Every structure is written in C-alpha cells, then in structure tokens.
Amino acid sequence: METWTAALRAALPGDTIVAWTGAAHDIPAGETLRDIAVAVVANPPPGRLGQLPALRLVQSAWAGVDALLTDPTLPPVPLARLIDPQLAADMAEAVLGHVLMLHRQVPAYRTQQQAAHWHPLPQPRMAERRVGVLGMGEMGRASATLLARVGFPVVGWRRSGGTNLPGVAIEHGPQGLDRVLAQADILVNLLPLTDETHGLLDARAFARLPHGAALINAGRGGHVVLSDLIVALDHRQLSHAVLDVFTTEPLPADDPLWSHADVTITPHVAAPTDPHSAARAIAANIARWRCGQPPAGLVDRSGGY
Numbered sequence: 001m002e003t004w005t006a007a008l009r010a011a012l013p014g015d016t017i018v019a020w021t022g023a024a025h026d027i028p029a030g031e032t033l034r035d036i037a038v039a040v041v042a043n044p045p046p047g048r049l050g051q052l053p054a055l056r057l058v059q060s061a062w063a064g065v066d067a068l069l070t071d072p073t074l075p076p077v078p079l080a081r082l083i084d085p086q087l088a089a090d091m092a093e094a095v096l097g098h099v100l101m102l103h104r105q106v107p108a109y110r111t112q113q114q115a116a117h118w119h120p121l122p123q124p125r126m127a128e129r130r131v132g133v134l135g136m137g138e139m140g141r142a143s144a145t146l147l148a149r150v151g152f153p154v155v156g157w158r159r160s161g162g163t164n165l166p167g168v169a170i171e172h173g174p175q176g177l178d179r180v181l182a183q184a185d186i187l188v189n190l191l192p193l194t195d196e197t198h199g200l201l202d203a204r205a206f207a208r209l210p211h212g213a214a215l216i217n218a219g220r221g222g223h224v225v226l227s228d229l230i231v232a233l234d235h236r237q238l239s240h241a242v243l244d245v246f247t248t249e250p251l252p253a254d255d256p257l258w259s260h261a262d263v264t265i266t267p268h269v270a271a272p273t274d275p276h277s278a279a280r281a282i283a284a285n286i287a288r289w290r291c292g293q294p295p296a297g298l299v300d301r302s303g304g305y
Contacts, residue, residue: 004061007279008040012286038289040282046071057289059282062273063087063139065299066193066220080295082273084281088142091271095133095143095188095216098242098264099152102186102214103129107240111261126151132184134177134200135191135219136162136170139271143190144168155180159196181208186216193220201225206232214240218270221247226257233262244270 005019018036038057039049049055050073058079060068065081068074101107105121112119129152133144136158148154148167156170157180164170171180181187187209191197201215202225215238217224224243232238242264243257249268257263289295 004040004275004279007275008282010276011279011283038286041068043067044071047073049073049075057286057295059285059295060297061278061282063137063271064192064220066222069194069299069301078289078295079299079301080285080289081297081299082278082281083138083285083297084273084278085138086274086277087271088138090274091139091190091218092142092146094244094270095190095218096146096150098216099131099147099186099188101264102216102240102242103152107262107264127153129153130155130183130185131188132157132180132186133168133188133190134180135189137190137192140190141165143188155183178208181205183210184213185210186214188216189219189223191219191223193222198222199225201229203228203231206237209238211237212239214238214242216242216244218244221245221249230256230260233260238262240264242266244268 001019001021005017009017018033020033033052035054036052037054038059039052039055040059040061041049042061049058049071052075055075056077058068058074058077060079060081063082063084065079068079103124103126105123108121131144131147131152131154133140133147133154133156136144136156140156140158144154144156145165145168148165154168156165156168157177158170158172161172162170171177189201191200197219199222201217201223206215206228215224215229221243229238229241233241240262244266245268251257251265251267257265285295285297
C-alpha cells in the first residue's frame with residue numbers, strides 16, 4: 001500500500017491521495033470518504049466502492065477486472081482497466097520465454113535428465129512451430145508481435161473482428177477459434193475472463209488442438225477446466241501445460257498440479273504490475289477523463305471487455 005500511495009502521489013502531485021483499506025479507523029486524520037471522486041483499486045471486497053457517494057470513476061490497478069465485475073454493488077460509473085505499455089512488454093517477454101522453452105523441448109529433456117537418459121530429440125525449426133494467441137488486447141498484440149518477429153508463425157483470436165498485425169493473421173468468432181485451435185502447436189491464452197470465456201479451454205478445445213500441442217495459460221485460472229486439462233495431458237493429447245494463473249491463489253500445497261510431470265507452475269508472475277509505471281499510466285488516464293475524453297481501457301459491462 002505504501003509503495004502504491006507514494007507512486008500515485010508522485011504521478012498526481014495536484015491531487016489528494018487517500019490510502020484506505022476499508023476500515024473506518026484507517027481513514028487519515030482530516031480526510032473524508034464523501035468527496036472521493038476517483039477510486040484506484042485492485043480487488044476491493046464487494047460493497048466497498050458503494051461506500052463512496054461522490055465516486056465518478058473506478059480505475060483498476062490491474063489489467064483484469066473480472067473480480068470487480070462480479071460485485072453487484074459496483075456503482076454505475078465508468079470502469080477502466082489498467083493499460084500500461086510496460087505491462088504488455090513484460091507479458092510478451094514471459095510468453096516468448098515459455099514458448100521458446102516448449103519449442104526447444106526443455107520439459108522432455110528435464111524428464112530425461114531425471115532418468116539419466118541421453119537421447120537427442122528431433123528439433124523442428126521455428127518456422128515449423130505454429131503458435132496461437134487467444135486474446136488480442138494490449139498484451140496479446142504485444143506477445144503475438146514479438147513471437148512473429150523472432151520467427152514463429154502466429155495466428156491470433158479475438159471475440160469480434162479486428163485488423164491483422166504485421167506477420168500475424170487474426171481470426172474471430174466461434175469458427176475462427178476452431179481454426180486457431182486446429183493449427184496451434186503451442187496455444188497461448190491471454191483472454192480476459194468473462195461469462196463467454198469462462199471454461200473456454202475444456203475437453204472440446206483440447207481435442208481440436210494438434211496431437212501433442214502445448215498450452216500456456218497467463219490469462220485467468222477460470223479459463224481452464226483443470227480436470228479436462230489433466231485428462232488431455234495424461235492421454236498425451238497435450239504434451240505440456242505452463243500455468244501462471246489459478247482460480248485459487250496461492251495454489252494449495254496439496255493440489256495435484258504441483259506434482260504433475262507435464263505441468264510447469266509459476267506463481268502469477270508473467271506480468272506483475274509495476275506501481276511506478278502503472279501510476280503514470282493511471283495518472284494519464286485520469287487526465288483524459290477530466291478533459292472529457294473516454295478513459296483508455298474503458299470496460300463495456302454489457303458485453304464483456
């Protein structure tokens with residue numbers, strides 16, 4: 001909290017920043033909640049924002065706002081998710097690292113090492129390893145662009161139509177999703193979590209992937225039906241899964257995913273929010289809103305985001 005408060009004060013020197021955890025005794029002396037017009041939040045408990053009578057804008061400090069959208073008491077004011085170029089760059093770096101790890105067959109060699117087994121595997125070229133990216137928001141576009149730049153054939157998918165990126169064809173709609181799945185040797189999920197995308201990566205989706213494909217999930221845990229994923233891994237329909245996000249975080253110590261030989265777990269670190277760069281992006285967005293312009297990352301609550 002102190003780091004965020006200092007970063008926001010530096011980025012918004014003309015504003016009064018009130019750091020409030022939700023408890024009445026946490027309100028700084030001389031401050032009040034009744035005049036707060038903008039709330040910069042992560043995942044406040046349901047009902048928290050309804051206690052701010054003058055609230056006119058909710059700015060998320062995270063790129064995902066699925067938890068906020070489940071709050072039935074969320075005031076009917078504009079809601080903006082975080083758009084930070086540094087966040088997109090960090091995600092692209094993480095995705096590239098995981099794709100290269102899978103492309104160079106590191107999980108298979110790790111298994112061979114544990115068995116002291118020396119056996120070189122046939123190695124496809126980058127141009128022969130097709131990557132599908134689900135989600136063409138800021139992080140999806142940055143990741144797809146970087147993958148294409150280093151030499152992977154890349155196809156992206158988004159819910160509705162959009163223009164292609166240099167070196168990246170973009171599909172949309174249900175049929176487009178099927179086309180992406182059918183050709184993705186490595187599937188990267190960077191979708192937002194909505195009613196439409198919840199459980200999207202299930203047995204049906206895994207069956208449409210090429211035999212032996214791999215999955216990287218850096219979107220949300222709710223996108224993946226884990227029981228279907230384990231079946232797909234155990235039956236070798238999928239060769240490996242890299243999971244960075246989970247429905248329950250931290251992942252419980254007794255979860256069987258920890259010990260699954262074909263799963264790599266990272267603790268939601270693909271693109272951690274940097275308070276200083278995020279505060280600058282948030283300050284710029286608040287300035288846009290004050291000038292009467294739509295905030296960047298404005299969420300359409302009626303149709304997802």
